[in-house]
Amino acid sequence: MDKEQEAQWLEAQRISIGEDLVSAAQRQLEFLAAVDRRRWLYDSPGLERAIYRYKACWLPLLSKYIENGDLREPLVVPIDCEWIWHCHRLNPVQYKKDCERVYGKILDSRNVESSIRANSIQTSEEMWAQLYPEEPFELDGGTISSQKIVDINARAVGNITYDLVSAAKRQCSFYYQVSKPFMQDHIFLTEALARYKGFLHLIKTNRDKSLNRFCVPAYDVDIMWHSHQLCPVTYCNDLMPFLGKVLEHDDTDSDRSKGKKLDTGFSETTKQFEDTFGLRYWRAGVMYRGAVPTPVTTVPVAFCGSDKGGISTKHHLDFLSLPSNRVVEVFLEIVDVRNAQVNESEILYVSFTKKQPDMFFGESGTLSVLSRTGEKNVAGFECEPCGDLILTLMAKSNSNLERVLGTTSISLDELTDPNSKLSIERWFQLKSSNWIFNSTTTCLRVAASCSVPLKAPRVFDIIRSEKTYLQSIFLALSGMDANVNYWTSFVDGYGDEAVQVQLRDLFQRDNLHSTRQVICATGVPGRTTVLAEGIDNKWSFSGSCNFSGTAEIKTSQDGTYMCELKSDQMIKLYWGKRLEFEQKCCKGHSEYGVFVTAVEFSNDHPYGRAIALLDMKSKLIKVTEEWFVLPWITLSSIFMDIFEKDNNTPQSLEKGAVEGSITKQALANTVVGAETVPVKTSGGGCGGGCGGGCGGGCGNILVASESVPVKTSGGGCGGGCGGGCGGGCGNVIMASDSVPVKTSGGGCGGGCGGGCGNVLMASDAVQVKTSGGGCGGGCGGGCGNVIMASDSVPVKTTGGGCGGGCGGGCGNVLIASDSVPGKISGSGCGSGCGGGGNGLMAGNSGKVKTSSGGDSGSCSGCGAGCGGGCGNHVGEESNV
Incomplete structure (x- = not known):
């Protein structure tokens, strides 16, 4: 940073905050983890019950406690009430208005302890019981729907009009963004506090200049901002003299789409922060992590006893030698370049790699130079916290000729040293093969940051x-x-x-x-x-x-x-x-x-934690x-x-084709369509019932090219397809231009252990259709038809029970060339106890037809028995 930027940073660090926000942040993160283990607080009916108790019980109790100032023991707040209190305080302006209107003062958090940290809750329980004898102090999330809501303090409940349901739902995802273990590290949080003060300085600068800017915090800054708001009296006392008002906290906007308010605000905040202080706003470990992962269960798994049970966490076999490894997240950015001798037609970029072998760092990457492009380009990656990053400045001409202008290195040992505050930004001199130190030596301004090193996964x-x-x-x-x-x-x-x-x-x-x-x-x-x-x-x-x-x-x-x-x-x-x-x-x-x-469920992780x-x-x-x-x-x-x-x-x-130790797994459909192609699944549930039943197999795969209608319908091609006890796979349908492909009717591959369905392949202008019930159906039904036809050949299967019957065998195999009609109809093709199906092949101009019930032939018993094989495969290629 230059002198002006350094002066701005020093001014920001003089902002007075009357609370130890580093300790407050650690308490906040611990509390959020406890709430995340009680996700019944995120939705009904637990959320509504918690809100009622917060309004009717906790706030009146807290008001009485504050009035009785001679109590020496801290007041303990039940965790459900604390969650709603937490969300209410994160709108500091509204919280101040509500408290002053109902209780005549701001109800502060000083001398209040969370139930997850309190050594004893006896005194608080006694105070609670005196005021609310019919309301339990702690809620049991497992029985909450059957618990009676006692009508208490109706006036107090009605006077708090802030939409606490929406406020709580907005905060549900925050913990995931800040749940990385290094977030609680003292060094990390100390730097976060300094950046929070810089954030407040930007807001004051904008206010002094009457600039209407929407400042958006990075997540380390947001942790500190939340921690400050959770101390409501201190927050007001700190910011009223500084800004002339209580700083609002707008968390209502969650749309991160390009060009939207949140995206634009973050980009503007990034630029203002970096221009004002000469420091990078983007930093390793503080950026948006993406949407919250899909839960594997919505019902917590309850445990009792020790967390690890009979599993040893300390001992390994002597022969299993596992060296200790650590890993860090690194952000790398090339800010500027000077004295680079390049032609006007050449562009500059920097390639980076790792000098030493690394367990986690993969291939080398490239970065543009911010001062040259005006576009922020940051590389984020994981690596071991040791060794050197090698940076090479390259010049590339319009004809793609490249030349090396020089190299330099960044020591990861220096970057991860606590004294470095987990970030560096400075000019690095480049070395080249003809390098001689002088005033025109080419230099790169490089910014790098890292997270706190953590134990690496194996x-x-x-x-x-x-x-x-x-x-x-x-x-x-x-x-x-x-x-x-x-x-x-x-x-x-x-x-x-x-x-x-x-x-x-x-x-x-x-x-x-x-x-x-x-x-x-x-x-x-x-x-x-x-x-x-x-x-x-x-x-x-x-x-x-x-x-x-x-x-x-x-x-x-x-x-x-x-x-x-x-x-x-x-x-x-x-x-x-x-x-x-x-x-x-x-x-x-x-x-x-x-x-x-592999997902572990335990007392600490009742909703699961991925561990392998x-x-x-x-x-x-x-x-x-x-x-x-x-x-x-x-x-x-x-x-x-x-x-x-x-x-x-x-x-x-x-498809579940595994040994007896593992049974079948039902899978959903994959549907892919090209331009102007209608692809539709309907009826009894393509993919809904697809693979349905006990151990049902795979669903439909539909692939179509331009102008090709592909449709599955009826009682469940993929609904009953592969349905039943151990039913097989669903349809696979592929079609080219102008070819209608349709499957309809019920139970393709259905029934108890239904076997394989049809395999149909046709070329341009060829109608391919399967209809009727029970293709591969019946108890242990066998394989369905395999039908191949070339140009202008109608291929159709109708009727029931193709491959059907108790232990029915294989269905028909039909292969026909140009101008050959191929048709199967009637019931029980390949039907009967262990009966085989037909195998038919014809050359040009030869008729191929099967009808009525079950010729014996080609491959008896194909897919027969419970747990039959695959479903239909309907395919078509152009010009076959």
């Missing part, structure tokens, strides 16, 4: 040992499991192996079940230890694995896989990236069948909790074994 690549060609032949001929005797290594980002594990089949029992073990190498040649042992879906984890007791992997009522421990802990496994791992790059991005998230992720496509795992490293390696080995047996296709997991 990240491992999953590497499977390869088998030779001769070994594969031997295993195939002997009928042995091709995975036996092959080890899986878990390797960290440096290429160091943490552990090797292996999944073994021990022996057969009744020719139906086998005992399986997950073992790991101990580092001593020839010595192994058992991590888990299981039969079917039940696994017993040994003490070596840090799990206590047994766990079961099964399908729960909410359609997730669940690993339930017999302790005070529960781990549930969900398809996709969930909670903290939720993908926010784009809406509607499907990750089911590729990712599995398995990426089966990239073959890596991430674990945020040290105690869960070995259990997650064990569970990941089980999942990856299933994954690899299904030919390395994530979709096979989506």
Whole structure:
């Protein structure tokens, strides 16, 4: 910063605040975490009940307490009342008006303690009981709907007219934005306080110049602003002399869309802050994190006893050597450049990379120069808090020729040092191959900030040992499991192996079940230890694995896989990236069948906390909790074994094509349409009922190009499609230009264990239609039809029970060339107990037709039995 900017910053730091806002902020964050564990306070009926108690009970009690000034013990506020009080105080102007109108004074928070921090609440409970004998001091969220609301202080309730329901709902998402662990760090909050004073200085400057600017705080500034408002008397006393009024806090606008009030205000605040103080307003760890992740449950999981139960958090096997790693979030910005020798046709940019190997830092990046472009360009990334960032200034011509003007480096050790206050901004001299120090040396002004270093999650690549060609032949001929005797290594980002594990089949029992073990190498040649042992879906984890007791992997009522421990802990496994791992790059991005998230439920996290992720496509795992490293390696080995047996296709997991230890998972539809293409799903629920029933399979996938109507309708193509107990997959429909594709009728793939549906492929101007009920239907129904036709060929399936019947076999296979009509109709194609379907192929100008009931033929019993196979696949390519 120059002298004028330094003077402005010093003036801002002289603003007097009569409260320790760093301590107040730490208390606020602790309180918000406690409220987030009681989410019944966010919605009805808990929210309305809390508001009533706040107006009728807490404010009158607080007023009496303040009047009786000789009480030495702090007054304790019930947490539900404190939540509403919190939201009311965050509109300081309205809170002041309400208090003065009803009670004649501002009801302050001084000498009031939160129930989550109080050592004793006995005195406060006694005072409460004297005034409200029929109203409990603390609410039980689990029974709140049945509790009677006592009519107390009706006048006091009516006099508070501020919309506290809306105020509370606006504040529900704030905790997520400020919940990172480093937010409570003293150094971080001390810097936040200095930036808050700078924020107040900007507001005063605008007021003095009569500028109508909407100043928007970054989240570290907002923490301090909220903490200040939560001390209402101090807030008024501090800001009335400074601004001549009580500063309003407008939290009613949440639209962050480009060009809207919030977006424009934040951009203007950023520019004013940086121009005034010469310091960066954008900073690591303080920016908007995106929308609150989708919860995995709206019902809290209740626990009793210790938080970790029988799970050891301190001990690991001696052979599992895990070096201590930390990680920081870094923001990097190139502010200015001077003495750069460039042509008018050249543009400047800076590339950056990490000099040393890093567990978290990926590929190098590039940044433009703010002073040259006028557009803010900031790189945000995670890395280890050590080593150097290498910056290279580049000049690029119109012909894409590039040349290096010089390099410099930033020490991450210096950036993360507490004395640096977690940020640096200064001029860096560049070095080049012909570098000689002089007055015209090229320099870069670089701004960098970082969060407080935290313990890093564990990240491992999953590497499977390869088998030779001769070994594969031997295993195939002997009928042995091709995975036996092959080890899986878990390797960290440096290429160091943490552990090797292996999944073994021990022996057969009744020719139906086998005992399986997950073992790991101990580092001593020839010595192994058992991590888990299981039969079917039940696994017993040994003490070596840090799990206590047994766990079961099964399908729960909410359609997730669940690993339930017999302790005070529960781990549930969900398809996709969930909670903290939720993908926010784009809406509607499907990750089911590729990712599995482990979510921990405990007293501290009754709504769940994501603690581990398995990426089966990239073959890596991430674990945020040290105690869960070995259990997650064990569970990941089980999942990856299933994954690899299904030919390395994530979709096979989506279809539930896994071993008996894991049952089917219902999935929604994927619908993709190109320009001017109507794509519609209707009827009994394409994707609603799709894959419906007990263990139903996948839903429809509809893909259409220009001008192609694609429609599913009726009693549930995808509604009943794959429906029923263990029903198969839904339709897959693909069409090209001008081709109508339609599926209708009920129960495609339906029934108890319904089998595969139709596979239809047609080219331009070809009508493809499936209708009628029960394609692949019936108890254990088999496969549906496979129909392929070329130009100008009508293909139609009608009637019921294609592949139907008790244990019905495969449906028809029809392949026809140009000008060949292909048709199947009637009931029971491939029907009957274990009956097979037809297999028909015709060349040019040959008629292909099946009707009436069930010729025996091509592939009997395809998909038969409970848990039948896939649903319809209707496809069409242009000019086939």
